[in-house]
Amino acid sequence: MSIAYPKPDIPGTTLxxxxxxxxxxxxxxxxxxxxxxxxxxxxxxxxxxxCARFGLTSPQREAIRNRNVLELIAAGGNVYYLAKFAGxxxxxxxxLGAQQTGMTKDEFKAKLVxxxx
Amino acid sequence: xxxxxxVVTTSHVPSIGGAIARHQEQDPYWKPFFDGFIPVxxxxxxxxxxxxxxxxNDHGLNFxxxxxxxxxxxxxxxxxxxxxxxxxxxxxxxxxxxxLSWHLIEGLVRAEFDxxxxxxMLVDHAFTLPMALLWPDQNWPVRTVPVCINTVQHPLPSAxxxxxFGRALGRxxxxxxxDLRVLVVxxxxxxxxxxxxxxxxxxxxxxxxxMASLLADPDWxxxxxxxxxxxxxxxxxxxxxxxxxxxxxxxxxxxALTSTYxxxxxxxxxxxxxxxx
Numbered sequence: 001m002s003i004a005y006p007k008p009d010i011p012g013t014t015l016x017x018x019x020x021x022x023x024x025x026x027x028x029x030x031x032x033x034x035x036x037x038x039x040x041x042x043x044x045x046x047x048x049x050x051c052a053r054f055g056l057t058s059p060q061r062e063a064i065r066n067r068n069v070l071e072l073i074a075a076g077g078n079v080y081y082l083a084k085f086a087g088x089x090x091x092x093x094x095x096l097g098a099q100q101t102g103m104t105k106d107e108f109k110a111k112l113v114x115x116x117x
Numbered sequence: 118x119x120x121x122x123x124v125v126t127t128s129h130v131p132s133i134g135g136a137i138a139r140h141q142e143q144d145p146y147w148k149p150f151f152d153g154f155i156p157v158x159x160x161x162x163x164x165x166x167x168x169x170x171x172x173x174n175d176h177g178l179n180f181x182x183x184x185x186x187x188x189x190x191x192x193x194x195x196x197x198x199x200x201x202x203x204x205x206x207x208x209x210x211x212x213x214x215x216x217l218s219w220h221l222i223e224g225l226v227r228a229e230f231d232x233x234x235x236x237x238m239l240v241d242h243a244f245t246l247p248m249a250l251l252w253p254d255q256n257w258p259v260r261t262v263p264v265c266i267n268t269v270q271h272p273l274p275s276a277x278x279x280x281x282f283g284r285a286l287g288r289x290x291x292x293x294x295x296d297l298r299v300l301v302v303x304x305x306x307x308x309x310x311x312x313x314x315x316x317x318x319x320x321x322x323x324x325x326x327x328m329a330s331l332l333a334d335p336d337w338x339x340x341x342x343x344x345x346x347x348x349x350x351x352x353x354x355x356x357x358x359x360x361x362x363x364x365x366x367x368x369x370x371x372x373a374l375t376s377t378y379x380x381x382x383x384x385x386x387x388x389x390x391x392x393x394x
Contacts, residue, residue: 008344012315013352015344017271021182032181034202070314079312079352080176080269087203092132093384097316108317109381115319116380 016078024076027064030054031081040088069100119217119293121301122164123374123393124367125157126331126360127250129173129243129304132383134205137249153377153389154250160374160391161251166300168214169251169259170221170290170366171244172283172359173304174268176201178241185270186233188282190225191263192218196240208245214260217293221262224289230282238263243356247304259300266362268305268355276346277339279358283365290366303363305356307378308349309385318351319386325378327357328390331364332373353385360390367394 007015014020021028030051033039043050051061063071067089072082079096086096098108128150136142142151178201180186192215198207218234225232240263249255264286267273274282290299307327310318327350330337338346338361347355364371377389 008348010315010344010348012313012318013310013347014313015271015347015352016269021270025182028182032177035178035200037200040202069312073312078177078182078269083311084177084202087201090204092203093311096311097384100312100314100316111317112319112381112384115317115321115386 014073020076020078022076024078026055026057027060027072027075027077028081030056031077031085034084034088043088069096119290119295119297119299121287121290121366122166122298123160123391124301124303124363124371125247125251126303126363126388126390126392127247128306128382128385128387128389129246130383130385131201131203131205131242131246133246133250134242138206147382149379150377150382150387150389153375153379156375157251157389157391164298166259166298168217168262168297169248169300169302170262170264170286171247171302171304172264172266172362173243173247174356174359175265176241176243177269179235179239180265180269182270185267186265187267187274188230188232189235189265190218190222190232191235191238192222193236193238196238196261196263198241198245199239201241205242208249208255209257211240211248211257211261214262217295217297218262220293221286221289224292225285228285228288230285243304247302251302266358268353268358271343273343273355273358275339275343276341276358276361279362280335280339280365283362284368286362287366287368301363301366303359305359306350306354307357307386307388308351308354310351311353311384313352315351317384319380320349320351320354321380321386323349324386324388328376328378328388331360331390331392332371335361335364364392367392369394
C-alpha cells in the first residue's frame with residue numbers, strides 16, 4: 001500500500017514514514033527485541049526459527065541473511081532498530097556507514113574527519 | 118517560584134558512552150568534545166540546579182512503532198536505563214519529580230500541546246549520556262523530568278511546533294509554585310546521517326548558522342520544513358529539534374556562556390552550548 005502525499009527527494013536518503021513503518025513492522029519488531037540479551041542469543045542459536053517467529057517477509061529474511069543495511073532499509077528497516085541487529089555482530093554505526101557507502105571503515109572515517117576541515 | 122537557570126544542549130551519540138567506559142576522554146580523538154564540558158561543569162557547581170528537564174529523542178528503548186507518541190513527558194518517581202542492544206554500560210537510575218511532571222503536563226495541555234504521559238519509562242542514551250557528561254561521577258545531584266520528541270517515524274513535528282512546545286514548557290516551568298532551580302537540557306545532533314547511501318553526511322556551515330541562530334534569532338530554523346532540514350543536516354541531524362525546543366524554554370534574549378563545535382565524534386558533528394538569560 002502506498003500513501004498519497006508529497007515525498008521529498010533527498011539523494012541517498014529514505015525517510016522512515018508511515019509507508020516504511022508499515023512495510024518494516026515485522027523486521028523492526030524483531031530488531032527491537034534485540035534490546036534483550038537473551039533474545040540476541042536465541043537469534044544466534046537458530047536464526048531461521050527466530051525470523052519465522054516474527055513473520056519476516058521474504059525480502060526482509062533475505063536482507064537479514066545478507067547482513068546488508070541498504071537491503072534492510074529497502075525492506076522497511078529503521079536504522080535505530082537495525083543498529084540493535086548490527087550490535088549482535090559488534091558492528092557500530094561506522095561499520096554500517098562504510099558498508100552503505102561502499103568504503104572501507106578507514107575511508108569512511110577519513111571522510112568524516114575531512115568534513116570538519 | 119521555579120526558575121530556569123540555563124539551557125545546555127549537546128550531542129548524545131552512543132560512542133560517547135563507549136569513550137567514557139574506556140576512559141578515553143583525553144584521547145586526541147575525544148578531547149575536543151569532552152573538554153567542552155569543563156566550563157559547563159564549573160557553571161553547574163555555581164548554579165546548583167535541583168531538577169533537570171531533559172528534552173531528548175528515544176531510539177527504540179522505551180517506545181516502539183506499535184505506539185509512537187510525538188511528544189511524551191515522564192511522570193514517574195524514577196527512571197531506569199537499560200540494555201539497548203549494542204553494549205554500552207548502563208548508568209544508575211534517576212530520581213523523578215512527579216509533582217513537577219504533572220504541573221508541566223497540565224501547562225502543556227492548557228497550551229494546546231497534548232503529550233503522552235508516562236508513569237513507567239526507560240530512558241536511553243540520549244537522556245543518560247548528556248547526564249553523564251554533566252555529572253561524570255554519575256551520582257546524580259538532580260531530580261529529572263524526561264521530555265521525549267519523536268524523531269524515529271515521520272511525520273515529525275515541525276521546527277516551528279518544537280520551538281512553540283519549548284516556549285510552552287518554559288512558561289509551565291516559570292509558573293511552578295515551588296522554589297526550584299531548573300536546568301533544561303536538549304540533546305541530539307548536530308548534523309549526521311546513519312542510514313542510506315548518504316551515510317556520513319555532515320553540514321558544518323548549516324550547523325554553525327543554526328548554533329548562532331539560537332542566540333540571535335531562535336525562529337530562524339522555523340523557515341525550514343522537516344524535509345528541508347533533513348536535506349541540510351541528515352536524517353539524524355534532525356535531532357536539532359531538541360535544541361530548538363530547549364532554547365524555547367528561555368524567554369527573551371540569551372547569551373552563550375560556552376559553545377563547542379567539533380567534527381567528528383563517531384558519524385556526527387558534535388556540538389555543545391550553554392545558554393542563560
